[in-house]
Amino acid sequence: MGVSEKISDKIEREASIVLSKKMILWIFIITIVMMFAAWTSAYIFKRAEGNWLIFEMPTLMLYSTIVLLVSSFSMHMAYSSAKKDNLERVKIALIFTTILGFIFVVLQLFSFKSLIDKEIYFTGKSSNVAASFLYILTFIHALHIVAGIVFLLITLAKSLGNNIHSKNMLTLELCATFWHFLDGLWVFLYVFLYYIR
Amino acid sequence: MAHLEHTAVHGHDVHDEHHEEHHELSFIRKYIFSEDHKVIGKQFLITGLIWAVIGGTLSMIFRLQLGLPNADLEWLRPILGEWITPDHKLSQEFYLALVTMHGTIMVFFVLTAGLSGTFSNFLIPLQIGARDMASGFLNMLSYWFFFVSGVLMFISLFIETGPASGGWVIYPPLSAVQEAMPGSGLGMTLWLCAMALFIISSLLGGINYITTIINLRTKGMTFDRLPLTIWAFFLTAIIGVLSFPVLLSAALLLIFDRSFGTSFFLSDIYINGHALDHVGGSPILFQHLFWFLGHPEVYIVLLPALGITSEIISTNSRKPIFGYKAMIGSMIGITFLSFIVWAHHMFVTGMNPFLGSIFMLLTLIIAVPSAVKAFNYITTLWQGNLIFTPGMLFSIGLVSVFISGGVTGIILGNAALDVHLHDTYFVVAHFHLVMGSASFFGFMAGVYHWFPKMFGRMMDERLGYVHFWMTFVGVYLVFFPMHYQGIAGFPRRYYTYTVYNAFNSFHDLEAFISIAAFITFGAQFIFGFNFFYSIFKGRPASSNPWRSNTLEWTTPLHPGHGNWVGEIPTVYRWPYDYSKPGAEDDFIPQTVPYSQTASSNTEHDAELLKNEQSH
Ligand code: HEM
Ligand SMILES: [Cu+2]
Numbered sequence: 001m002g003v004s005e006k007i008s009d010k011i012e013r014e015a016s017i018v019l020s021k022k023m024i025l026w027i028f029i030i031t032i033v034m035m036f037a038a039w040t041s042a043y044i045f046k047r048a049e050g051n052w053l054i055f056e057m058p059t060l061m062l063y064s065t066i067v068l069l070v071s072s073f074s075m076h077m078a079y080s081s082a083k084k085d086n087l088e089r090v091k092i093a094l095i096f097t098t099i100l101g102f103i104f105v106v107l108q109l110f111s112f113k114s115l116i117d118k119e120i121y122f123t124g125k126s127s128n129v130a131a132s133f134l135y136i137l138t139f140i141h142a143l144h145i146v147a148g149i150v151f152l153l154i155t156l157a158k159s160l161g162n163n164i165h166s167k168n169m170l171t172l173e174l175c176a177t178f179w180h181f182l183d184g185l186w187v188f189l190y191v192f193l194y195y196i197r
Numbered sequence: 198m199a200h201l202e203h204t205a206v207h208g209h210d211v212h213d214e215h216h217e218e219h220h221e222l223s224f225i226r227k228y229i230f231s232e233d234h235k236v237i238g239k240q241f242l243i244t245g246l247i248w249a250v251i252g253g254t255l256s257m258i259f260r261l262q263l264g265l266p267n268a269d270l271e272w273l274r275p276i277l278g279e280w281i282t283p284d285h286k287l288s289q290e291f292y293l294a295l296v297t298m299h300g301t302i303m304v305f306f307v308l309t310a311g312l313s314g315t316f317s318n319f320l321i322p323l324q325i326g327a328r329d330m331a332s333g334f335l336n337m338l339s340y341w342f343f344f345v346s347g348v349l350m351f352i353s354l355f356i357e358t359g360p361a362s363g364g365w366v367i368y369p370p371l372s373a374v375q376e377a378m379p380g381s382g383l384g385m386t387l388w389l390c391a392m393a394l395f396i397i398s399s400l401l402g403g404i405n406y407i408t409t410i411i412n413l414r415t416k417g418m419t420f421d422r423l424p425l426t427i428w429a430f431f432l433t434a435i436i437g438v439l440s441f442p443v444l445l446s447a448a449l450l451l452i453f454d455r456s457f458g459t460s461f462f463l464s465d466i467y468i469n470g471h472a473l474d475h476v477g478g479s480p481i482l483f484q485h486l487f488w489f490l491g492h493p494e495v496y497i498v499l500l501p502a503l504g505i506t507s508e509i510i511s512t513n514s515r516k517p518i519f520g521y522k523a524m525i526g527s528m529i530g531i532t533f534l535s536f537i538v539w540a541h542h543m544f545v546t547g548m549n550p551f552l553g554s555i556f557m558l559l560t561l562i563i564a565v566p567s568a569v570k571a572f573n574y575i576t577t578l579w580q581g582n583l584i585f586t587p588g589m590l591f592s593i594g595l596v597s598v599f600i601s602g603g604v605t606g607i608i609l610g611n612a613a614l615d616v617h618l619h620d621t622y623f624v625v626a627h628f629h630l631v632m633g634s635a636s637f638f639g640f641m642a643g644v645y646h647w648f649p650k651m652f653g654r655m656m657d658e659r660l661g662y663v664h665f666w667m668t669f670v671g672v673y674l675v676f677f678p679m680h681y682q683g684i685a686g687f688p689r690r691y692y693t694y695t696v697y698n699a700f701n702s703f704h705d706l707e708a709f710i711s712i713a714a715f716i717t718f719g720a721q722f723i724f725g726f727n728f729f730y731s732i733f734k735g736r737p738a739s740s741n742p743w744r745s746n747t748l749e750w751t752t753p754l755h756p757g758h759g760n761w762v763g764e765i766p767t768v769y770r771w772p773y774d775y776s777k778p779g780a781e782d783d784f785i786p787q788t789v790p791y792s793q794t795a796s797s798n799t800e801h802d803a804e805l806l807k808n809e810q811s812h
Contacts, residue, residue, distance in 0.1 A: 016412045016413060017331075019412050020331040020332070020408045020409075020412045020413070021331075021332075023331075023407070023408045023411065023412065024331065024332060024335070024404055024405075024408050027403075027404045027407055027408065027438055028400075028404060030438060030439070031400055031404075031438055031441075031442045032442070034438075034439055034440075034442035034443055034446075035442040035443070035445060035446045037443075038442065038443040038446035038447065038486055038489070039446050039450075042446075042450070042461075042482055042485075042486060045479070045482055045485065046461075046478075046479055046482060049479055051476075051477040122457075122459065123453075123457050123458035123459045124458055124474070125474045127458075127459070127460075128477060129459075129460055129461060129477045129478055132453070132459040132460070132461060133461075136449075136450070136453070140449075
């Protein structure tokens with residue numbers, strides 16, 4: 001009797017550790033949201049003040065958006081395959097997601113180049129605050145994507161060691177949450193910059 | 198068998214991730230890179246106290262300049278070197294640096310990290326009944342980010358061009374243009390790096406506090422049985438998590454303006470007749486971003502102190518806290534409102550007067566929950582069996598300075614009055630009473646009260662009384678006269694006032710304030726002595742010296758890693774059952790079930806008893 005109680009206690013405690021880890025991630029996400037909320041609010045404030053360059057979003061960014069959306073899809077594949085214990089699919093989907101993440105970052109860098117070709121500069125005499133904001137928002141987001149890729153690589157390593165399956169989902173779940181968030185954040189930024197410029 | 202079970206559960210609880218190094222941790226793991234919340238709390242405490250001495254010393258130096266403007270300061274040359282000018286005066290640049298660093302250190306390092314870091318870490322697991330924080334590792338990182346941040350800030354005090362000097366609010370353009378003043382160069386860069394690390398530290402801490410409070414409460418510890426300290430730490434952490442990232446955003450933009458040539462906050466600046474390349478930015482934008490953190494920050498500093506006070510006043514009045522739910526409600530109200538009043542710091546920035554009146558209205562609404570809290574403290578004290586421990590005295594002192602300083606907040610909150618009072622000593626008086634003194638009193642109250650739990654010994658009471666009375670009288674003597682100066686228009690942050698005829702008549706008052714400040718500062722060393730002496734030589738404490746209800750007093754006198762030996766106690770009641778009619782004793786700890794207190798159970802309790810038994 002006493003012993004079985006202890007076991008249920010232990011299960012409860014382990015559940016609360018899993019819950020804690022998820023919550024830590026979510027609160028971390030909230031802090032990122034607040035940072036971007038600050039920048040986008042500042043953007044709106046500054047735009048209302050005038051002296052604002054109306055820029056064109058580089059077309060490459062449309063492609064990068066699509067790439068990231070697809071990567072979210074493959075991330076979800078990894079997740080649902082892991083739930084069904086289809087370990088090979090998990091690995092393939094994770095590799096695919098990671099590669100798409102890389103492609104996204106490269107596309108963003110090329111978009112910066114295309115902006116520079118159009119003489120839209122981040123800094124310097126001929127740059128406008130609007131352009132600086134455009135660079136900052138996309139650049140810091142890309143930095144987060146790099147962090148996401150690192151997280152993906154860690155998850156992938158675990159998965160290659162067959163350590164991710166339906167009974168051990170936590171890492172993958174956290175990774176997926178973070179990745180979907182970064183994806184959603186980008187879609188938001190893209191729409192925001194596209195319509196409010 | 199029972200014993201076996203104990204160790205099994207114990208071992209698992211504590212070291213779920215890293216098995217088996219149960220007892221003998223190396224010195225480094227135990228005291229330096231410790232993941233035990235109690236050790237981390239003490240690390241924050243000691244570091245915070247050291248910073249308090251540094252921050253206080255800086256203010257003593259600028260009080261010298263203000264109170265005794267003609268004094269010969271040559272004797273400071275061995276310490277301050279070139280900051281003493283050839284004619285034996287304090288250099289003007291250094292005066293500004295002193296004011297800036299004093300503000301920064303006190304607000305962030307002492308009253309945010311020192312206060313919240315110490316007590317959130319130390320008390321949250323102990324009072325909610327948890328083995329440790331949700332993530333001991335992140336918690337350790339939180340301290341070490343703070344430490345490194347402090348190292349950078351400390352280094353900046355000693356560089357040739359001096360530390361940041363544009364005020365703790367670091368408004369651009371002063372802070373953004375490196376040539377603006379000596380402190381805007383390397384000093385400002387170090388300030389920004391230090392603060393970036395500090396923000397990370399705060400966020401790591403806050404994330405942990407929130408997660409721990411939500412997930413790791415012991416059985417029976419529902420949200421409506423949490424001690425008010427925990428509620429305060431919880432809401433403080435929420436405020437921090439929502440507002441510190443915004444400061445980080447602002448700081449990043451500032452860094453880009455300073456070092457990478459963007460113009461977020463800069464426009465049309467001329468230096469020596471030459472226009473800078475920066476055009477099109479807005480310095481006001483920075484103020485918005487800064488105060489979106491800045492105002493919540495003042496509550497980050499205050500709420501923990503209020504929580505600590507609630508606990509101490511209730512315990513030492515031997516009465517339940519008056520209006521437990523109202524206290525929680527007011528704190529939630531304050532938390533919410535603190536995010537929508539920031540522009541009351543910006544009434545004179547040329548904002549639309551209509552917008553100004555909206556912020557004025559919202560600002561004045563904050564006075565309501567604040568007043569509810571003040572009244573609840575007073576009604577808790579009313580007709581209580583007051584026990585004047587040093588912690589209790591500091592808590593009552595907090596109520597006093599909180600009211601004195603809060604009242605002037607209402608005056609400042611009126612846009613029309615603030616136009617006159619902004620950036621005068623009236624503001625200095627306001628926030629030193631309501632934030633500086635109140636939070637400092639809460640800090641001291643907490644140290645006196647939880648010292649027995651931290652170190653297993655008692656602090657000396659008589660020294661505590663001397664410390665309290667000198668501090669209490671001292672802060673009023675220092676800060677009260679500043680109201681009059683402020684009403685007369687005396688501007689803050691000025692190096693010298695003797696060149697203005699209008700303010701020359703304040704000469705004696707300035708000298709008076711400075712002398713009072715020196716004495717008050719000196720009195721803190723009584724505390725310092727008491728604190729360190731008692732750690733080693735204090736009278737050994739009993740396990741529950743204040744006869745208090747909360748869970749931390751059910752742990753062993755020197756709780757080990759994991760806090761409780763054996764199972765974590767279950768909680769059956771709220772923490773404020775003091776002097777309950779019909780009870781044998783004048784306190785009933787949270788761990789006592791209703792089934793054992795038949796004589797004092799109310800009708801409502803009888804229902805809870807049924808619940809208890811159906812489990
Ligand atoms: C009754 C509630 C309060 C009201 C209505 C209020 C209002 C104000 C206003 C309008 C100002 C701006 C004055 C100016 O710069 O011209 C101000 C400044 C300030 N208040 Fe309060 N306040 C209240 C409570 C508090 C509390 C509880 C704290 C801290 C715990 C606090 C800390 C500060 C600080 C630090 C400043 C000055 C910041 C600076 O310019 O360096 N206030 N307050
Ligand atoms: Cu404010």
